[in-house]
Amino acid sequence: MARSLVDSRYISNVLGMLREYRRFFLWAALAGLTIRMFFLVFVPSVTDDSRVYIDLATNWLQHGVYGQTQSGQVLAIDTRLPGYPAFLAAIFSVFGVGNIRAVLVAQLLLDMVTCLVIADLARRTASSRAAGRVAFALASTCPFLANYAASALTETLEIFFTAVALDCAVAGLDAIENGEGIATTSWAYWTAAGAAIGACILLRPDGGILLAAVGIYLGIAMTRRRGNPVIAKGAMRGTPSVGAPAIRARISSLVVAGILVAAVALAPLVPWTIRNFRTLHHFMPLAPRYANEPEELTPRGFNRWVKTWMAEYVSVEDIYWNVPGDSIDAGKLPARALDEPGRDATLAAIADYNQSQELTPESDARFAQLAAERIRAHPVRYYIVLPVLRVADMWLRPRTELLSADPRWWEFNDERRESALAVGFGVLNLIYVLAALLAITRGRPQLRYLGLMGGFVLLRSVFLGTIENPEPRYTLECFPVLLVWAAAFLGNKWERRMGG
Numbered sequence: 209m210a211r212s213l214v215d216s217r218y219i220s221n222v223l224g225m226l227r228e229y230r231r232f233f234l235w236a237a238l239a240g241l242t243i244r245m246f247f248l249v250f251v252p253s254v255t256d257d258s259r260v261y262i263d264l265a266t267n268w269l270q271h272g273v274y275g276q277t278q279s280g281q282v283l284a285i286d287t288r289l290p291g292y293p294a295f296l297a298a299i300f301s302v303f304g305v306g307n308i309r310a311v312l313v314a315q316l317l318l319d320m321v322t323c324l325v326i327a328d329l330a331r332r333t334a335s336s337r338a339a340g341r342v343a344f345a346l347a348s349t350c351p352f353l354a355n356y357a358a359s360a361l362t363e364t365l366e367i368f369f370t371a372v373a374l375d376c377a378v379a380g381l382d383a384i385e386n387g388e389g390i391a392t393t394s395w396a397y398w399t400a401a402g403a404a405i406g407a408c409i410l411l412r413p414d415g416g417i418l419l420a421a422v423g424i425y426l427g428i429a430m431t432r433r434r435g436n437p438v439i440a441k442g443a444m445r446g447t448p449s450v451g452a453p454a455i456r457a458r459i460s461s462l463v464v465a466g467i468l469v470a471a472v473a474l475a476p477l478v479p480w481t482i483r484n485f486r487t488l489h490h491f492m493p494l495a496p497r498y499a500n501e502p503e504e505l506t507p508r509g510f511n512r513w514v515k516t517w518m519a520e521y522v523s524v525e526d527i528y529w530n531v532p533g534d535s536i537d538a539g540k541l542p543a544r545a546l547d548e549p550g551r552d553a554t555l556a557a558i559a560d561y562n563q564s565q566e567l568t569p570e571s572d573a574r575f576a577q578l579a580a581e582r583i584r585a586h587p588v589r590y591y592i593v594l595p596v597l598r599v600a601d602m603w604l605r606p607r608t609e610l611l612s613a614d615p616r617w618w619e620f621n622d623e624r625r626e627s628a629l630a631v632g633f634g635v636l637n638l639i640y641v642l643a644a645l646l647a648i649t650r651g652r653p654q655l656r657y658l659g660l661m662g663g664f665v666l667l668r669s670v671f672l673g674t675i676e677n678p679e680p681r682y683t684l685e686c687f688p689v690l691l692v693w694a695a696a697f698l699g700n701k702w703e704r705r706m707g708g
Contacts, residue, residue, distance in 0.1 A: 222328050225340050232341055240323060240348025244316045247351075247358035252312055253610045258360035264288060265296035266305050274483075286484045286492045287499040291410030292362045308360055315364040319357040322364075323347035325371040326688050332378045333661070334647075334696035335654035343695035346640075350691065351633065352607045352684065359610055362411045363684050369411070370418060371688040373404035374664070377422055377469075378657050381429070384461045387454065398465045402472025408685075410476055413494040417671055418685075419473050421664035426466040428659065430459050507531070507567050509576025515676040516582040516590055517545035519597040521605055522615040524677045535562040544589075550581050595673030602672055603641060606634035607680045640687075643694035655696055661689040 226233050254262075260276065267282045268274050274293070275284040296311060303310035323344050330343035347353065356363040376397045383394030401422070408415025477493050484492040490502065500506050514528055519542070526540040536558045538546070546554060557574045561567070583590045606617065608630045614623050617630035647655060648662065665686045672682050 221331070222324065225327070225331060229341055233344060236341075236345045236348045237320065237323075239345075240320055240354070241316075243349060243351060244319065244354045244357050247354050248312055248316060251355070251358065251611060252308075253355075253359035253361075254308060255359070255361065255610075258308075260288060261292050261296055261360065261362075262306065262308070264290075264293040265300055268293060268297050269300055269305060284487050285501065286488055287496055287501060289410050289413065289495050290480065291407060291412075292365065294410075295365060296360075311360055312358050315357045318368055319353055319364050320348065322353070322368040322371050322688075325368070325375050326691055329371060329375040329378065329688060330692045330695045330699070332375065332382065333656045333692060334699060335656070336696060336699035339692075339695045339699035342699040343691055346691045346695055346698075347688075350640075350687070352637070353687065355607070355610055356681065356684065361681075363681055366408055366411050366415065366685050367687060369404040369407040369415075370685050373401045373408065373418055373422070374661060374688060376401035376404065377660065380465060381657060381660075384458060384465065387458075394461070394465065395468065398468045399472055402469040405469065405473040406476045409473065409494075410480075414668075414671060416494075417668050418664055419470065421660065421667050422469055423466055424667075425657075425660040425663055426462050426469075430462050505567060505569065505572065507572050507575075509572040509574070509579065510567060511676050513575040513579040513582070515594065516579050516586070517542060517594070518676050518678065519544075519594055520601045521609070521678055521680060524679060525615045528677050531561070532567045533565060535565055549585050550578050554578055598675075598678040599669050599673045602678045602680050602683045603669075604634070604638065605680045606630040606632075607637060607684075608633055609680060640690055640694050643697045644690045645693075647693040647697035650697070654700065655693070661692070665689050 263276050264274060264285075267277065271282050273282045273284055274290060275282045276287075277283075299311045299314055300307060326347045327340040327344035331340035334340075334343075353364075353367065356367075380394040380397035380401060383397060405415065405419045405422070408418055481491065481493040484490065488502075496506075498506050498511075510531060518524070518528070523540075523542065527536055530536060538555060538558050557571065557578060560574075561571050606613070608617070608626075609615070611626070611629065612623070613626035613630040614621065617627040620627045648658065668683070668686055672678070675682075
């Protein structure tokens, strides 16, 4: 019998959890809506990236061209993937072009659905009856998720589809491990997981990291002999009639699951690639690394020089975002950016750039030469120390980049209230991280599919260490996992004290 994309048992399990603890979920949902409405009313955010997405969606609707407005003309581009512009265009088609408030309200509601998906993921993976409730409470009251729900950026959708993909993958793995095989219920879960990963990729190219994490986990799972207790028992006895065929069936199901996820996830890139080839006459299956047009200078030399010293978000605002178009304040560079070799050459290159505030091929090559010298002098710092520091900064820094808090919040200058807010956000973020770490160190046996979720977090963190601009928002896609682990730890504590 054909089944819907979302299996009916999945829905009944979620609804059963809601019915059993309806009062808890009602109050937590009201708290979450209140927090999100606060951000929506008082600190909605439309950034430069938002304006690019809005322009793409508007031109797509009004002119039928996926392109940006330049000098009064709409020019086709491939610098941004079409996922978020498609979402904006769908909202604009119903509520009017440029209706950002409608977009943010839709994101607010979608973010509340994300909280429910995170709760279900916790219910499936944490050996705690309270984990689902705690996960919903943590997610719904998380100010970081709420802040980005009130921002016209990709994060809210990316987090939602990441949570859906992980939840469906876990449900699919459960079906396979229970001996149901790929031909019954799990195909729907794997199709949904692939579709969610495909949506992640269409929103941002780094959404493909989730596909890699799922693929690696499935590959490792094929080498394990455990699964259904009956299968494992038969395999240990060496019973060919029970163990061996069942293990072969399980491995076959995992192979089919991997192929299905990859095919569904990558399918949306086919029309996008064909469009780019036919319209722009070059092969581009994703989007350029620096969102640049073919004729536009890519500041690879400058970016590599930045990577030889960049370790914290404050330098992104002070230096990185100013180039080109604004001057570089050498006084705001950290000491390591001006150490030897090349201190005088670095100051000279900065002074020459500041005269025009433009990056030419010659000035970019000059920064590239400085970068090469610094890498030769400090290879360990460049390849190991700085990537680790950038990742640590992204994970632990107060997530106030969309608020009015000074990025140098620790100086407590003229904006003491904003600095206090940053400290509070930093402490809250640290609590999430510590609770998650305690779950995987002290409660590891109670966490199921730790390799899948931990592998995703690890792969994404390693990738983030390779980029030169450590922005805290880049770790938000990992928050479904972080909140599930934190809920597992806190849920076990709750059950011990409250008796479930």
